[in-house]
Amino acid sequence: MTYLSGNGRGETALLERERRAAPAAPKSLEAPAIPAIRRKRRLGPGPAIPFGLQIGPAVLVLAWVAGSGLGLIDPRILPAPWTIIATFGELIADGRLQSNFLTSSVRALLGLGFGIVIGLLLAVVSGLSRVGEALIDGPIQIKRAVPTLAMIPLLILWLGLGETMKVTIITLGVIVPIYMHTHNALRAIDERYVELAETLRMSQRDFLLQVVLPGAVPGFLLGLRFAVTLCWVSLVVVEQINATSGLGYMIELARTYGQTQIIIVGLVVYALLGLASDGIVRLLERRLLSWRRTLAH
Amino acid sequence: MAPHAGSLNAVEIRRLTRRFGPTTILDAVDLDIAQGEFVALLGKSGSGKSTFLRALAGLDHDVEGTGSLAVPERLSVVFQDARLLPWRNVIQNVTLGLPGARQQAGRKALAEVGLAGRESAWPIQLSGGEQQRVALARSLVREPALLLADEPFGALDALTRIKMHGLLRELCARHRPAVLLVTHDVDEAITLADRILVLDRGRFIEDLTVDLPGRRRHGDARFDAIRSQLLSRLGVDTDEREAA
Numbered sequence: 001m002t003y004l005s006g007n008g009r010g011e012t013a014l015l016e017r018e019r020r021a022a023p024a025a026p027k028s029l030e031a032p033a034i035p036a037i038r039r040k041r042r043l044g045p046g047p048a049i050p051f052g053l054q055i056g057p058a059v060l061v062l063a064w065v066a067g068s069g070l071g072l073i074d075p076r077i078l079p080a081p082w083t084i085i086a087t088f089g090e091l092i093a094d095g096r097l098q099s100n101f102l103t104s105s106v107r108a109l110l111g112l113g114f115g116i117v118i119g120l121l122l123a124v125v126s127g128l129s130r131v132g133e134a135l136i137d138g139p140i141q142i143k144r145a146v147p148t149l150a151m152i153p154l155l156i157l158w159l160g161l162g163e164t165m166k167v168t169i170i171t172l173g174v175i176v177p178i179y180m181h182t183h184n185a186l187r188a189i190d191e192r193y194v195e196l197a198e199t200l201r202m203s204q205r206d207f208l209l210q211v212v213l214p215g216a217v218p219g220f221l222l223g224l225r226f227a228v229t230l231c232w233v234s235l236v237v238v239e240q241i242n243a244t245s246g247l248g249y250m251i252e253l254a255r256t257y258g259q260t261q262i263i264i265v266g267l268v269v270y271a272l273l274g275l276a277s278d279g280i281v282r283l284l285e286r287r288l289l290s291w292r293r294t295l296a297h
Numbered sequence: 298m299a300p301h302a303g304s305l306n307a308v309e310i311r312r313l314t315r316r317f318g319p320t321t322i323l324d325a326v327d328l329d330i331a332q333g334e335f336v337a338l339l340g341k342s343g344s345g346k347s348t349f350l351r352a353l354a355g356l357d358h359d360v361e362g363t364g365s366l367a368v369p370e371r372l373s374v375v376f377q378d379a380r381l382l383p384w385r386n387v388i389q390n391v392t393l394g395l396p397g398a399r400q401q402a403g404r405k406a407l408a409e410v411g412l413a414g415r416e417s418a419w420p421i422q423l424s425g426g427e428q429q430r431v432a433l434a435r436s437l438v439r440e441p442a443l444l445l446a447d448e449p450f451g452a453l454d455a456l457t458r459i460k461m462h463g464l465l466r467e468l469c470a471r472h473r474p475a476v477l478l479v480t481h482d483v484d485e486a487i488t489l490a491d492r493i494l495v496l497d498r499g500r501f502i503e504d505l506t507v508d509l510p511g512r513r514r515h516g517d518a519r520f521d522a523i524r525s526q527l528l529s530r531l532g533v534d535t536d537e538r539e540a541a
Contacts, residue, residue, distance in 0.1 A: 192380055199354055199374040200439075202394035210393060214384040291384045291419045 079261040084268070087261040096250065101269060104235060104246040107163065108273075111170025112231045118171065119178030119227070120220070126179075127186030128212070140179050148173040149237050156242075166238040173234040177226035185219020186212060218292075221285050228277045232270065306367075307332045307443050307475035308353065313364035315348050315357065322348045324499035325364065332442070333473040337480055337490035339503075341531060344496045346479045350447050353477065368443055373436035373474075375446040379428035381420040381435075388416035391435045399438065406434040409471075410464065426457035430464070437472060444474040450485065462488055483527050487520060488513050495530045503530045 040046070049055070061081070067073040068080035075083065091097035122140065125132035148169060159165040189212055197207045239248020247266050254262035308330035315323040322345040330336050340346040351357045352366065354374050381390045392403035407413060410430040420428055429449060436444060449465075450458045466489060469476055480486055486493050487507060495503035505523065507513075513520055 192376070192378070193382065195356055196376075196380050196382075197394070198356065199372070200394045200435075206394045210385065210389075211382065214382070217384070291386075291421065 076258075076260060079264065083261050084264050087265050088268075091262070091265060097265070097269070100245060100247050100250045104239065104248070105273075107166050107238070107246065108170065108231050108235045110167045111234065112174055112227065114167065114171040115174025115227060115231070116178055116224070119175040119223070120182060122175070123179045123182035123186065123220075124213075127183045127216070128208070137183070140176065143172070144176050144180070148176075148234065152238070152241065161242050166235075166243070169238050170231055170234045173230045174227040177230060178220070178223045181223030181226070182216055182220045185216035188219070189215050217288055221281065221288065224284075225278070225281050228281055229274070232274055232277070236270070305332055306330060307334070307369055308477070309365075309367040310353075311365045313349075313352060313362070313366060315345070315352060315360050315362040317360065321499055322360075323352070323362070326499070326501060328494070328501070330443075330475045330477065332475055335469060335476045335478070335489060335491045337478045337486035337493045338496060339480060339483060339486055339493060339527060339531060340496035342481070345499045346496050347447060349496065350445050350477065350479045353443075354445050369441070369475075371440060371442045373439050373441035373444050375429075375432050375436050375444065375449040377448045377451050379420070379425075379432040381428055381431055383420050385420075386416065387412065387418050387420065387423070387431055390420065390431055391438055393435065395438070402438050403434070406438040407431070409437065409468065410434045424457075426453055426461065429453060429461065433465070433468065437468060440472070441474045444469075444476045446476065446478045448480055449478070450482075451480075458485075465489065483524055483531070484515075486527070487523055493523075493527065495527065497530075503527070 064073070064078070065081055068075070068078075068082075073080075079087075088097070122136050126136040126140075127133070151172065152169060155165050155168055159168060193211050193215065197211050202210070235246075236248050239246040240252050243249040243252075247269055251263050251266040254260075254266070306329045308328065310326060310328040312325040312327065313323055314321065314325050326349070338346050338349065348357065348360070352360075352362070353368055354372065355368075356374075381387075382393070385393065388400070388403050388407065391407055392399055395403070404413070404416065407416060410433050412427060412430055412434070415423070415427070420431070423431065429452075432449075450461050453461060462485065476490075478486070478489060487509075490507055493503070493505045493507060494501050495505075503526075505526070507523060509517070509519055509523075515521065
């Protein structure tokens with residue numbers, strides 16, 4: 001270290017500091033040789049377990065299989081998994097499952113569809129105009145206070161026992177969460193964006209299409225998730241009252257004859273429908289709310 | 298409410314008064330801003346500078362007031378927050394509310410602020426400085442005759458702020474809008490403006506032309522003299538000034 005160039009003083013100082021540091025802290029010099037150390041986060045539940053969400057259900061199914069196989073579970077209380085699978089096969093073979101499934105799905109989808117359209121229209125009218133709000137919001141709040149299912153007797157008198165009554169009940173249930181959450185979101189548009197739209201001299205139409213409605217989409221989707229759940233709940237209830245077809249009817253009939261395995265098949269189908277519809281809503285969220293996702297996703 | 302025909306002023310304000318209840322925020326203020334003039338407005342918090350800017354922007358709907366106010370039709374506002382719509386991508390934010398034919402102009406404006414190629418990014422994917430640059434592009438694409446900026450760099454870190462000063466100066470030199478920059482940063486005002494106003498309790502107590510050719514920086518005797526004068530007008534005493 002005899003020759004030093006131009007601004008050599010800084011370099012010497014630096015080198016000397018390194019040299020001094022070297023014997024004193026040998027461990028710190030070794031550290032870069034093992035770069036892959038990732039320190040665990042001290043707080044929080046720790047890293048995710050692979051397939052973590054599937055483990056709980058798998059344990060339950062295993063317990064069911066073991067319990068039935070070892071004869072620990074009375075088949076009249078809970079039939080063995082293979083009995084359920086066989087019943088599934090029989091119900092499909094004679095066409096009962098498909099036709100009941102179809103009937104139920106049509107009811108649910110019609111009710112959901114009408115409910116979404118009506119709830120959304122009411123929310124937009126009431127969310128965007130004071131007159132609309134004065135006319136619509138009160139009645140919806142009153143409707144919300146009356147449980148839809150309590151209205152069944154009245155609706156049977158008005159509409160009879162047919163499909164119209166069933167779809168109407170589902171629709172009435174679905175309207176409420178769609179309306180509530182969409183209306184809320186429309187009213188909660190950040191005032192800063194309203195100011196922005198004013199300074200940009202946006203037209204009323206652009207303001208609605210670019211600012212208000214897209215801003216309310218997250219609220220609508222939240223309402224949709226509640227609506228989908230409610231739609232299946234309503235379906236189950238209407239199908240167990242005076243129905244002559246549908247999954248709920250199939251389950252009711254099985255109860256009369258003490259066919260536990262058919263009841264379980266019906267419940268499994270309900271569960272699959274619930275999971276599938278929740279999956280569809282989540283897919284919709286991912287598509288419509290891609291602007292929310294950060295780079296980390 | 299355009300200024301009188303033939304006038305060289307972008308802004309003409311006469312006896313502008315604004316009150317919130319019993320409190321007078323702006324007290325019969327007069328101001329002319331020439332076309333292409335860059336004016337910085339300094340003031341302590343609560344001095345009324347934001348109220349003044351909001352009056353010019355036409356955003357003070359529910360505020361009591363009197364006086365006459367003439368501002369150009371083509372007016373853009375840059376807020377302290379970039380105020381981008383999170384559900385619209387970058388280019389859609391720039392051309393928000395513009396007819397479809399202006400999409401190309403949006404791309405050009407974005408390139409001018411150094412964000413070419415980021416058209417389809419979401420605002421959440423940009424840094425604070427980048428978001429504010431998108432906001433600048435959104436203002437410029439409207440070819441404003443008056444640009445109102447309310448502490449536009451207040452939320453940015455010091456290094457980004459320096460870069461943004463350079464960018465803003467460059468853009469203003471090219472597009473020549475009249476500018477009213479509200480800020481509490483004395484150095485920012487001296488670096489950028491042709492003219493600096495100090496607002497205190499609803500009145501202008503200083504109107505100073507910054508005549509510094511070439512680069513403006515600390516250590517330059519005239520820069521420091523102006524800085525010192527402004528700081529004393531803002532009520533910062535000598536000891537505090539030396540500490541700063």
